[in-house]
Amino acid sequence: MEKLQREVRFLKAYSLILTTVLVAFFFMAFRTDFGKQRFQEIDVERINVVEKDGTLKMVIANGERQHPGMAEGKELAPRKRQPGLIFFNSAGDECGGLVYDADKKDGAGMVYSVDQYRNDQIMQLQYMQDLEGSKARTYGLKIWDRPDDFTLTRQNQVHDSLTALKDEKVYNEVMKQLVSEGKYGTERLFVGRTWKDEVGLFIRDSKGKVRIKIYVDKQNQTKIETFDEQGKPVTK
Structure with missing residues (x-):
């Protein structure tokens, strides 16, 4: 009888301990704030950085x-x-990023972009290189102008509408017109090395036409060139 009582007490104690452990694991499974954690090394395919309310940043x-x-x-x-970092603002827009990669087909490159509010990039620090053929490369700082009334959302709407027409000719004509109007951005400045091995400052007007070039060419000759609105050299 005494042996049976000991076994019953043991089973009660075992049951209590097991229940406590299970309850603890249950609450830990639904815990969202684990505090500060430290890892020496992790392998991961993607990390999302979010605010407390879940807003992606x-x-x-x-x-x-x-x-x-x-x-x-x-x-x-x-x-x-490409792999890298993508940034998002509190308004729900992608606002820039740092991407990079390299392969024989697309070449090597790394780009840090700053996006205009609700639009595409207006500034990039970029490096690109052909890994085959000429092995040419370019790198430097580039800036664009973009309109406020033709947001990225509007661009996607136009693209979807034109695609739905299933008329390649109409699509190309409309896109050409929009590009000529600067709706998809206009390059204004580049400082760096061009694909032609020219290193210097290159400025364009509001229509994207080159107006000023101050550079050193591949023969180490210093050049200062200006152009009119039609792209013709201006002589003084």
Whole structure:
């Protein structure tokens, strides 16, 4: 009888301990704040940095799992992107990033972009190189002008509408017109090395036409060139 009582007490104690452990694991499984953690090394394909309310602020990812982008709180359609960092503002827009990669088909490159509010990039620190053929490369700082009334969301709407027409000729004509009007941005300045091995300052007007070039060419000759609105050299 005494042996039976000991076994019953043991089973009660065992049951109590097991129940306590299970309850602890249950609450830990639903815990969202684990405090500060430290890891010596981790392997990961993607990290989402979010605010306490879940607002996405930054994504670090490989190419396969890279975020497609976001405009006005809506995620863009899936697309191929390079690995790196993508930044998002509190308004729900992608606002810049740092991407990089290298392969024989597309060459090597790294680009740090700053995006205009609810639009595409207006400034880039970039490096690009052909890994085959001439092995040419370019790198430097480039800036663009972009309109306020033709946001990234509007660009996507126009693209979808034109695509739905299934008329390649109309699509190309409309896109050519929009590009000529600067709706998709106009390059204004480049400081760095060009594909032609020219190192210097290159300034364009509001229509994207080159107006001033101050550079040293591949023969180490110093050049200062100005052009009119038609692209013709201005002689003084």
